[in-house]
Amino acid sequence: MVRRLCRQLEEAGMLSSALFVIRRDQTALLRRRIGGSGLVIPEPGRRGTYMAAALAAAYLHSVLSADPDEIVCVMPADPLVDETFFRTIARLPDALEQTGAKLALIGTVPSHPSDQFGYIVPEGAVPSGGHAAVRRFAEKPAASDAEKLIRDGALWNCGVFAFRLKYLLASMAERELPADYGSLQELYGRREADCFDREIAEREPEAIVLRHDGLWRDLGSWSSLSDHLGTSVVGPGAIIGDARGSHIVNELHIPIHVIGVSGIIAAAGPDGILVADKSQSSRVRDLPPHAGRPMYGEYAWGVRRVIHADAPDSGGRTIALASLTPGAVRQMPEEPGGDTLITVLSGEGTLLRLDGSLKPLRRGETVLLARGERYALQTDSGMELIEVHNGGPAHMLEQDDANEPG
Template sequence: MHTILLCGGSGQRLWPLSGSIRSKMFLQLLPAPDGGTESMLGRVCRQLAHAGLDESLLLVAHQEQVALTQRYTGSRYPVIGEPCKRGTFTAAALGALHLLAAGKAQPEDIVCIAPADMFADDGFFRQFHQFEDILAASHAELLLLGTGPAYPSEQYGYIVPAQGDSGVYAPVLSFAEKPDVAGARELMRQQALWNCGVFASRLSFLLEHLERLGLPAESAALTALYPGLPVRSFDKEVAERSTRAVVVRHEGEWSDLGSWDTLTDRLPSQVIGEGGLWGECGNSQLINELGIPLHVIGVPGIVAVASPDGILIAGRKEANLIKDILMENSAKEMRYGETGWGSYTVLDRESGGAGLVLTVMLTLLLDHDIPERVCPHSAKTWMIVSGHGEVAVDGHTSAAAAGGSYTIARGQRHTVRAFSPMKLIEVRISEAGDDGKDYGC
């Protein structure tokens, strides 16, 4: 069986920590077995490996997140990039066609589609080993994994199984996508399950859906069509159209950590970062990425989150509204981001008639480098704050250490490599019309 892990997401519900590039699956917040912390993506990949499911694992991410995905998985697994975000069905199809084109899978092989941003126990992933036998025994074309609802949630989709069958699986009667609370209660009375977003089928089943939609069954051809494709979800396009689907019930732990309320229940401490919770602050959470303290006094049941991109103070149950607020208000450019080589923080941005002056703190990981490139419309100065490495300008390499300063003129080819973790400040002067968004270039 082949597992395709979908690493998408818009990064809005966990703002201001998450964004369009650093989505929630990259947040290094969850407790790890070694006593440290790990990301959602790192946790899921670790569990898949422990379950013996990583030998044929493929990750699908947006092309701008490929390097970051490789970084958070230690480059242990292949990652392919979507040119645009076009929904879970399109991402799953691209992954399946990649396996087919690479000769790693055949049409009769079983393919399991799973999201990267979920929190489940180890038994959840061990159930994947049953999928091939269940599909064969049930003669189903599609298998789904569901779990018993802990409460009537408006945030999850539901699967209604046939009743009276106490076996390993049950036929699917219907689906319900994110009902209101009253609808969720009624679904729970029907013994409905939360949809965990995990699907298994033969690869040929996905090829049939591509043919029905008039889409090519070849990865390069599908990639070429991406910009003009609509957003299609796997639930709507495949699951809800299936006439022979079965659901397997997971009895253990599962959630998708899609809100501040669900995520904070999994964090190792009520306070992460500088600051504190004082007085009556029961059920509150503080996360602070800024280098200045944040203190909350006598306010229970809230999340207080600060990052270079903004500050959120919200009731835990109401924090999901941030997604609607961000959609209604045109978001300003992100001031913090992560890359394959490290991270950047925009310290200052000044526009004038002559162009743009941008000041950015760049943080390089050990043995990483900013890819060599040329900036034809901007000049810059690099000032090394800490660490050591080397800077190359037009092929001339020199040692770089704290206190060093390097000037790069327009059109000069340049790069910097870290021999230890490095911090440097980049001051860039760009011509009018250059938005300066390619930090580190």
């Protein structure tokens, strides 16, 4: 989804001014998807769309010294849209200027009375390619209420908001949020999660909505994503019998079979397995945070997948496969309570020790990385490793990318 978004932003001439706000532990994954495009702003934790927008505003204000009258557009990264959507985005500044509104949104004509989307109720009909004042909002109404909203001319809320930078900075000041990027980063994790719709849009009396008539699909849930997969089974497995509307998305090598169960999503990956009724799949947000070690990670240097992990109270041995991309440099900090044995499966590279000594690494070589020492692995051509960490948790502490803000 992010790659498609970047391609569309570039085609619309907007990529050079894009800022991507994402949780800190996913920044390396995002950069692998977008390459050198855009600027990545790491969130210390997930605190909702309002706090994410505030973090970007603080960066624009205190780091980039942006003009307070600069118009900022906030949008999600997961909608399926066509090029006309970005032409609608390009109309937002003129609409704000012409109307004097403080906030501009984008809405699209509903294709059916859904209870999964928010609705914007305008003041009168919104002509194609036009805009109107916002009368009120309705967040995920019942299907029967959605039918009435559509008859009244309501639009689906596309989750896009445009405003002048000073507008959000003033809102932050009211909530005692610092406009300094570093200060906001420090207290970010202590703030409650806030939604931009509730905190800003639903409270703003001077808002307008622009009508978008092209493609728009929200892919932010398993239910909506499965409608666009093109197949009912992705990965090993099968759906058997009367299992209408069920989907499998499997990243494991072990097959999943669904027999006679309709309307479910069965999704499996290294960090866990989800089986959910599609109508209830949004409740995945209510799950408690995963307390175990991450079983799969994408980093600036490559990919690491844990294939075995002992319980911490039984020695804490971890076995993982790691793939370093060409030109990668991977830091190997001290791992408390143990050492790491690495074996080169393919490719070649160099092991650099803290004392400056070098050891060439080739296919089939095994090296013990002793506890308490620091190392770095460097490869020009790429390299695949199997690594065994003995004694204590394997905390792969990654260096921040050089171009990460702050």
